[in-house]
Amino acid sequence: MEFLPQVIFLILLSVSGFFITKSILRIRRNILLGRDVNLYDRPRERLKMMVLVALGQKKMFKKPLPAILHLFVYLGFIIINIEVLEIIIDGLFGTHRIFAPVFKGLYPSLINIFEFLAISVLVSCAIFLVRRNIIKVKRFDGEEMKRWPKLDANLILSIEIFLMICFLSMNTSDGILQSRGSEHYISTGDFFFTSFLKPLFNGLGTSELIFIERFGWWAHIMGIFAFAMYVFTDSKHLHIFISFPNTYFSKLDPAGRLSNMPEVTKEVKLMLNLPVDSGNENVAPGRFGAKDVQDLTWKNLMEAYSCTECGRCTSQCPANLTGKKLSPRKIMMDTRDRLEEVGRNIEANGKDHQDGKSLLGDYITVEEIMACTTCNACVEACPVNIDPVSIILQLRRFKIMEESQAPAAWNGMFSNIENNFAPWKFSPSDRLNWVQKLNQ
Amino acid sequence: MSENMINVPTMAELAAKGVTPEILFWVGCAGSFDERAKSITAAFVKILNKLSVNFAVLGTEESCTGEPAKRAGNEFLFQVQAVSNIEVLNAYGIKKIVTACPHCFNTIKNEYPELGGNYEVLHHSEFLQQLINEGKIKLQGGGEFKGKKITYHDSCYLGRSNNIYEAPRKVLEILDAELVEMKRSRTKGLCCGAGGAQMFKEPEPGFKDINIERTEEAIGTGAKVIAAACPFCMTMLSDGVKNKEKESEIKVYDIAELIAKYEGL
Numbered sequence A: 001m002e003f004l005p006q007v008i009f010l011i012l013l014s015v016s017g018f019f020i021t022k023s024i025l026r027i028r029r030n031i032l033l034g035r036d037v038n039l040y041d042r043p044r045e046r047l048k049m050m051v052l053v054a055l056g057q058k059k060m061f062k063k064p065l066p067a068i069l070h071l072f073v074y075l076g077f078i079i080i081n082i083e084v085l086e087i088i089i090d091g092l093f094g095t096h097r098i099f100a101p102v103f104k105g106l107y108p109s110l111i112n113i114f115e116f117l118a119i120s121v122l123v124s125c126a127i128f129l130v131r132r133n134i135i136k137v138k139r140f141d142g143e144e145m146k147r148w149p150k151l152d153a154n155l156i157l158s159i160e161i162f163l164m165i166c167f168l169s170m171n172t173s174d175g176i177l178q179s180r181g182s183e184h185y186i187s188t189g190d191f192f193f194t195s196f197l198k199p200l201f202n203g204l205g206t207s208e209l210i211f212i213e214r215f216g217w218w219a220h221i222m223g224i225f226a227f228a229m230y231v232f233t234d235s236k237h238l239h240i241f242i243s244f245p246n247t248y249f250s251k252l253d254p255a256g257r258l259s260n261m262p263e264v265t266k267e268v269k270l271m272l273n274l275p276v277d278s279g280n281e282n283v284a285p286g287r288f289g290a291k292d293v294q295d296l297t298w299k300n301l302m303e304a305y306s307c308t309e310c311g312r313c314t315s316q317c318p319a320n321l322t323g324k325k326l327s328p329r330k331i332m333m334d335t336r337d338r339l340e341e342v343g344r345n346i347e348a349n350g351k352d353h354q355d356g357k358s359l360l361g362d363y364i365t366v367e368e369i370m371a372c373t374t375c376n377a378c379v380e381a382c383p384v385n386i387d388p389v390s391i392i393l394q395l396r397r398f399k400i401m402e403e404s405q406a407p408a409a410w411n412g413m414f415s416n417i418e419n420n421f422a423p424w425k426f427s428p429s430d431r432l433n434w435v436q437k438l439n440q
Numbered sequence B: 001m002s003e004n005m006i007n008v009p010t011m012a013e014l015a016a017k018g019v020t021p022e023i024l025f026w027v028g029c030a031g032s033f034d035e036r037a038k039s040i041t042a043a044f045v046k047i048l049n050k051l052s053v054n055f056a057v058l059g060t061e062e063s064c065t066g067e068p069a070k071r072a073g074n075e076f077l078f079q080v081q082a083v084s085n086i087e088v089l090n091a092y093g094i095k096k097i098v099t100a101c102p103h104c105f106n107t108i109k110n111e112y113p114e115l116g117g118n119y120e121v122l123h124h125s126e127f128l129q130q131l132i133n134e135g136k137i138k139l140q141g142g143g144e145f146k147g148k149k150i151t152y153h154d155s156c157y158l159g160r161s162n163n164i165y166e167a168p169r170k171v172l173e174i175l176d177a178e179l180v181e182m183k184r185s186r187t188k189g190l191c192c193g194a195g196g197a198q199m200f201k202e203p204e205p206g207f208k209d210i211n212i213e214r215t216e217e218a219i220g221t222g223a224k225v226i227a228a229a230c231p232f233c234m235t236m237l238s239d240g241v242k243n244k245e246k247e248s249e250i251k252v253y254d255i256a257e258l259i260a261k262y263e264g265l
């Protein structure tokens, strides 16, 4: 009987550990459905990028207010993990505040830091909820932000607030129990922030306080387990982990450089009677461009999982700003949703199952991808270095090269380039006619 | 007239004489064929000529870089163009290229190397800035733009694509004008709507065209001159100004044209 709480704790810890591992493997398998690209060059530059953008939140600071609030939530998340570690050890061994004797005099300061962070997380999340639901910041709106994405965002914020309330009431009651010399509640010294909350609980009896303390403790840690499992479901909150590898594998080239297709190079060189570099032979021809998620690269797919749905991309997109259907955020969300669907199909029906659907057509329409000016405003805006243009371009390539379905005007431009070596129908022999302008 | 003396040598002519020029001026399709953009080409050549820069053009041997085809998704056509152009450029042993078109600039600089075309590529804003730094173009004070409001429109293919934000602004500084920035400038600059091969088709339905949105913002600064550094931006903004019936008050110029005017060329 005495060990029952520890046994329950162990079971819950194992169950959540099992589900989290399963989810990670599922996401990994999904990402690896993408085409291979080699992004293992320049490790120092990559590390630097990751440290600046993911760890240092560099791009967030383009908008100072949300950046600071986000920073609190982020630091809270990172640092409170020390607290979580203590809770897990206590949970497994039936101890209480196992770190108190370890850190000795420093322990109360540590808890004070956690409490400060808990309060700032609470306040930041509350402000975020207000911004989303009451002030209705435009960026959080849009066709793709109905239903689940909207609920997802609100759930995340509400759960974080709930977790912080649990943590704070646990510390408050713990503090009172300590001062009453209650057995089990070892004396740690005052907790600064929650000492202000004590008057709220002071009138309660010891057994009620123990109940609140235990309830806070269990709800806090169970909430964290549940939340961790939730992160790895179909939630945008996955960005807290995956933004790290995602920024590590960032595009390091200038933004304007779009990938050249090596499989095309070989054909072009053969056509022009030029020597083909050896080593290029084993490039699988496959499909030109991308119709479905498997045709995209694993990096594109990783980005889809990294998207936090913040809408900074869409709020800068000139096409979106002028009422066109294109929203780079939707491109990323559609890619993730389709990838999840393909993953579920694989689980249910095996690797080669075809459901007759595809990313282009069933999720993303041609009208959307045709509106992109490749201006890179979305890439610049994204706080986690996501590149929607890469996906848009690959979808265009499929439309144009595999299906030969270009808008008529583009077909005209193509044939002008082919025949007149300029996108307009002018004679190549007139190319130097501008010289006449010199004498005007 | 001395202008009649301006000589535009082609690579072929120089090669026949066994001469290699210092730079190749890549004119681009817009700069060669578009009525308005031809003036940019002419202005830049006048500057090169005045400063005795040793340059040549490819002339009829120049061909579309393939940029619009690539961005439209026609990688095959792009590479046919790219590989053929690289053959020509490499045959002439070209080392350094200057162009007034950010789209040509980006493509030759960033997308040609993988296909075997390695050159030092400069946009004319960078080149002009170098001339200014070397003291070859000097602030003389006065001139028709002194004290006037000018606003500069960032080309996406210079700015976000290649991090060139300051060179064109530095070039404009010499005019001694009052540079006013639009709210969306530099990394946040708003596209003119031409990139990604949009220039060559009708825009998708929306409530506004992108160039109108951008032109309204430019007009909103109160500037009487909108400076561009790209022939496509030039077209989009000029159309926007016309659409707003402001063409008598507000002029759109390329930075090379402004310098040429300033130098009295």
Ligand code: SF4
Pocket: A313, A316, A317, A318, A319, A320, A326, A327, A328, A371, A372, A373, A374, A375, A376, A377, A378, A379, A388, A389
């Ligand atoms: S690159 Fe395309 S999707 Fe991204 S902001 Fe520009 S127009 Fe929008």
Ligand code: SF4
Pocket: A306, A307, A308, A309, A310, A311, A312, A313, A314, A328, A329, A332, A381, A382, A383, A384, A385, A386
């Ligand atoms: S792509 Fe980037 S900027 Fe756009 S919504 Fe996702 S995280 Fe935000």
